[in-house]
Amino acid sequence: MEGTGTELGPYVIERRLAAGGMAEVFVADRRGAHGFSKRVALKRILPQFSKDRAFVRMFIDEAQLVAKLTHPNIVQVFDFGDMDGQLFIAMELVQGANVNRLLRAVAAEGEAVPLEVALHVASQTAHALAYAHGARDDQGQPIGIVHRDVSPANILLTYTGHVKLSDFGIARAFGKETFTDRGHVRGKLGYMSPEQVMAESLSGRSDVFTLCTVLAEMLLAKPLFGTGSNMDVLLRIRDVDLRPLDDAPVPIDADVQQVLRLGLRPSPDERPSASKLARALDELMRQRGFARGPHRLSQLLFRLGLLGDESLQGFDPNSATQPNSVPLRMPEGTSPQKLGVGQRGGEPPPARTEYKMLSESGQLEGPITYLSIIDRIMSGKVSSSTLVCKKDGNFVPANALAEFRRFLNSAALRWDKDPPESDATHTGEFPTAPILHVIHEVSTRFGTGVLSLRNGERRKRIYFVEGRPEFVCSTDKSELLGEFLVENGQCKREDIESALAILSRFEGRIGDALVSLGVLRPMDLFRAIQSHLRQRYLEAFQWSEGSWMFVPRVTSGEEMVTFGDSTPELLRDGVKCMAPEAVVAALAPVWETPIQRHPAPPVAMAQYRLDPTWSAWLNDESELSPRERVSKVCADSPESSRAAIELDLKRALCLGTGCDLLHVSV
Numbered sequence: 001m002e003g004t005g006t007e008l009g010p011y012v013i014e015r016r017l018a019a020g021g022m023a024e025v026f027v028a029d030r031r032g033a034h035g036f037s038k039r040v041a042l043k044r045i046l047p048q049f050s051k052d053r054a055f056v057r058m059f060i061d062e063a064q065l066v067a068k069l070t071h072p073n074i075v076q077v078f079d080f081g082d083m084d085g086q087l088f089i090a091m092e093l094v095q096g097a098n099v100n101r102l103l104r105a106v107a108a109e110g111e112a113v114p115l116e117v118a119l120h121v122a123s124q125t126a127h128a129l130a131y132a133h134g135a136r137d138d139q140g141q142p143i144g145i146v147h148r149d150v151s152p153a154n155i156l157l158t159y160t161g162h163v164k165l166s167d168f169g170i171a172r173a174f175g176k177e178t179f180t181d182r183g184h185v186r187g188k189l190g191y192m193s194p195e196q197v198m199a200e201s202l203s204g205r206s207d208v209f210t211l212c213t214v215l216a217e218m219l220l221a222k223p224l225f226g227t228g229s230n231m232d233v234l235l236r237i238r239d240v241d242l243r244p245l246d247d248a249p250v251p252i253d254a255d256v257q258q259v260l261r262l263g264l265r266p267s268p269d270e271r272p273s274a275s276k277l278a279r280a281l282d283e284l285m286r287q288r289g290f291a292r293g294p295h296r297l298s299q300l301l302f303r304l305g306l307l308g309d310e311s312l313q314g315f316d317p318n319s320a321t322q323p324n325s326v327p328l329r330m331p332e333g334t335s336p337q338k339l340g341v342g343q344r345g346g347e348p349p350p351a352r353t354e355y356k357m358l359s360e361s362g363q364l365e366g367p368i369t370y371l372s373i374i375d376r377i378m379s380g381k382v383s384s385s386t387l388v389c390k391k392d393g394n395f396v397p398a399n400a401l402a403e404f405r406r407f408l409n410s411a412a413l414r415w416d417k418d419p420p421e422s423d424a425t426h427t428g429e430f431p432t433a434p435i436l437h438v439i440h441e442v443s444t445r446f447g448t449g450v451l452s453l454r455n456g457e458r459r460k461r462i463y464f465v466e467g468r469p470e471f472v473c474s475t476d477k478s479e480l481l482g483e484f485l486v487e488n489g490q491c492k493r494e495d496i497e498s499a500l501a502i503l504s505r506f507e508g509r510i511g512d513a514l515v516s517l518g519v520l521r522p523m524d525l526f527r528a529i530q531s532h533l534r535q536r537y538l539e540a541f542q543w544s545e546g547s548w549m550f551v552p553r554v555t556s557g558e559e560m561v562t563f564g565d566s567t568p569e570l571l572r573d574g575v576k577c578m579a580p581e582a583v584v585a586a587l588a589p590v591w592e593t594p595i596q597r598h599p600a601p602p603v604a605m606a607q608y609r610l611d612p613t614w615s616a617w618l619n620d621e622s623e624l625s626p627r628e629r630v631s632k633v634c635a636d637s638p639e640s641s642r643a644a645i646e647l648d649l650k651r652a653l654c655l656g657t658g659c660d661l662l663h664v665s666v
Contacts (some may be wrong), residue, residue: 007532009083009288011042011090023049027093030078042087047531058086062090068143071558073128075156075166078567094166096159097306099214103221104123104534104647112221112250117300119285120293122215124163126153126278127379130210133204133274146202150210151191151471152217159307161294189522190223190233194266197238198564205268210275212263219256220248229512230522237559239268242481258282284596330551336348358395370403370500374508377388377407378475384408395591404507410475412556415459419450424549430455435588436575436658442550443467443567444602450554454544462540463556466631471556474538479539482510483530487522495519526561534563534570541574544582568607568659575655580647584652594623594665595653608661623665626653 006013011028018025028042049055063080067088070076099121106113115123132145135627147168154167193209195202216224224244225236242264245257252260259280265271272280272441285293301307355373356366356553376382377398384399399408407413414549421427426446429436442451442464453460477483482496491514506512511525520528563570578586597619605618617633624632630649635646656662 002518007040008044008086009081011040011088013042014039016654017502024220028090028332030090035276039093040090041093042088042090044086049087050087057100059089063170065143065145066091068137069132069145069168071128071131073124073163073164074132075164087589094158095307096157096158096166097301098153099155099218101306102157102301102304103217105306107221112219114300115253115256115344116285116288116290116293117297118215118218119290120161120297121155121157121163121218123278123281123285123293125150125165125211125214126208126274126281128163128165128273129204129207130278132168133207145393146204148196148202149188149191149205150207150214151212152189155214157297157301157306159298159301159631161298161301189230189376190225190237192234192237193268194238195268197523198524198562199213201270204274205271208263208271208274209265209268209292211277212260216245216260216264216316219252228575229509229528229562230515231512234522234526236399236604238562240264255287256373259284262510265302282380283404293508303542310617333432339482340500345596354391356389357382360386361661365531370503374407376412377404377639378415380417381410403503403508412461412463412471412558413552414541417476418452418459419551419554421549423551423554425552426549427549429547429562431544431582431585433548434582435541435548435656436549436571436586436654439540439574440571440659443469443571444538446550446552449550449552450556451548451550453546453548455543458546460536460540460543461556462537465555469537469563469570471558472533473556474536474539479536481529481532484535485514485528488528488531490524490528491519509512529561530564532563534565537563537570538574538577540575542582543577544579544585566607566609568603569609571659572608572610572655575651575658578651578654580650583647583650586658587650590625590657590664591627592624592625593661595657596623596665598661603659605661608655608659610652613648614655615647617652618656618661626650629653 008028010032011030014027014029017027025047026044028040028481030036030038030040032038045056060080063077066074066077069081075094076092078092081088081090085634102113109486129147130152132147134366135143135145137143137246145168147165149167151167154165156164157164158164161475166562191210193202193206195206213224214423222244223233225241226244227233242261245252245260249576259277262280263271263277270518285291354367356364356371357368357373358364373382373388382388382398384397386398387395388398388401388404389395390401396646398404409418426441439449439462442449442462444467446464447467448465449463449465451462453462458470458475460474460476482499485491486493486496495514495517498517499519502517503510503513506516511529514520515522515525565573572658575583605615610618617629620627620629630646630653633649634646653662
């Protein structure tokens with residue numbers, strides 16, 4: 001297909017223009033009667049994915065969606081076809097460059113994009129988004145398009161200095177489940193909104209945020225949310241870290257900053273719509289007398305030598321190999337081939353590194369695995385000064401090896417030292433104080449600090465910041481991230497082994513190693529860490545034996561990935577994880593005591609987002625004891641479901657009494 005002169009329906013291929021992981025784009029000539037000819041960009045699914053129903057559906061939806069859009073700032077679709085199973089989209093061929101190539105070119109010259117050009121590009125893109133967001137179907141109903149990938153590679157720049165938005169391949173339209181892809185985050189790293197990072201529902205204001213991110217990068221001459229590890233970038237986006245705007249080498253004018261910061265508000269409801277953003281950008285240009293944006297852009301492209309070829313039509317050869325996904329950031333000096341990217345089931349994994357260790361008594365142990373040493377660090381059997389030998393090297397203190405340093409230097413991850421009990425303000429035993437009561441007290445009264453749980457050799461720490469759980473660590477091997485990923489089918493055991501073999505390159509961060517191996521995408525890792533922390537936290541509600549203490553003003557020092565749910569919702573779900581006997585024990589002190597709804601609970605009941613059944617039970621105005629409430633409800637329930645209903649009601653009452661939604665009648 002790549003050869004010159006190959007025919008696809010009425011199109012004759014000139015050459016391949018660009019390729020991604022699942023599709024490729026060609027320059028083609030549309031031949032017609034009486035010598036008619038028109039050059040187009042022809043986008044085709046790669047043959048190996050032509051049988052993938054989900055991708056084919058997405059490709060078809062893209063063609064149907066963009067065919068409805070006719071706007072001077074949107075790449076036009078002319079045709080869609082299926083020739084012998086080869087699906088293709090014929091679209092406008094844009095001669096010029098894209099913003100990604102422009103950014104690289106100005107960076108190579110030690111420059112930033114001139115303000116007039118940057119505002120012009122952003123304004124034209126905003127007009128394209130405003131049109132797409134407001135598009136309606138043939139019946140006049142809003143289509144509800146959200147582009148979801150407003151990144152530099154998808155903003156095309158013509159040789160005449162005009163701007164065209166491309167690649168609606170992952171756009172979402174209301175009512176289109178194919179586009180929504182619930183729970184799966186798509187977009188390019190560094191060009192996402194906070195709600196994209198958190199896998200929340202998206203509106204057009206998500207596109208506004210990412211467009212303002214691109215505008216900021218043009219003015220700063222560097223990515224707004226920086227570089228570094230994928231997780232670092234995602235966390236900066238989640239937290240909307242705008243410090244680079246304050247530290248710009250060339251100060252950004254106050255009125256431009258104001259528009260940027262409005263578009264970069266953390267809450268979508270506080271951002272302007274795309275049409276309001278377009279008007280604000282146009283007004284900035286009008287006030288400055290910038291009326292020659294296209295001419296200035298064309299001049300700049302010519303000066304930088306960017307007009308010698310057609311635009312890449314949204315594909316970026318220096319980005320990910322898979323279009324519309326988060327690109328991988330390879331460690332310096334490595335390559336996908338060296339790391340085995342995409343070779344699951346192909347070449348064997350890297351050789352497994354082995355170590356030797358001298359115990360405090362001087363006894364030599366080994367060879368032992370990396371994971372075995374991590375287990376010993378976590379159990380307090382290996383300290384920073386323990387002598388370790390890697391392969392056939394010299395014995396050095398364990399913290400001299402990068403792969404162990406993170407664990408040995410982290411107050412949260414090392415277990416040879418606990419916060420001193422003398423610093424604890426609250427202590428207790430299970431089941432004297434049920435775990436729900438303890439965590440609720442920490443969340444509502446104690447504030448910032450660490451809750452340490454201990455049962456024999458098993459230990460767990462939950463770090464709270466202003467009452468909200470922020471980080472959880474455990475000595476239980478089954479709660480390690482790698483085990484979680486395998487258990488949930490996100491990677492295979494051999495993937496973990498491969499990641500462990502190269503872990504020293506990533507300072508002991510197995511998630512980053514899996515990303516570089518191509519096993520996980522960065523956003524998959526972010527969501528996995530979020531789910532993993534949540535599971536670790538909820539597991540604490542199963543503790544019914546042991547001791548606990550709370551030490552205030554202690555923080556983990558680890559990267560914070562929020563759980564995604566509010567603290568009341570986590571308490572609600574924690575009760576659902578409690579063992580039945582723990583629920584009974586928690587209710588025992590008030591089992592025979594009349595209780596009623598609390599008129600002013602410390603946290604409003606609505607914040608727990610209870611299902612209708614639990615809400616009805618906890619809003620019951622009658623002054624009955626838990627025993628009487630259970631008897632009353634179960635008497636009216638079918639015998640076949642009585643046991644399940646009884647346990648469910650006890651859990652609801654446990655939440656109500658444990659979180660002061662119910663209180664003892666006076």
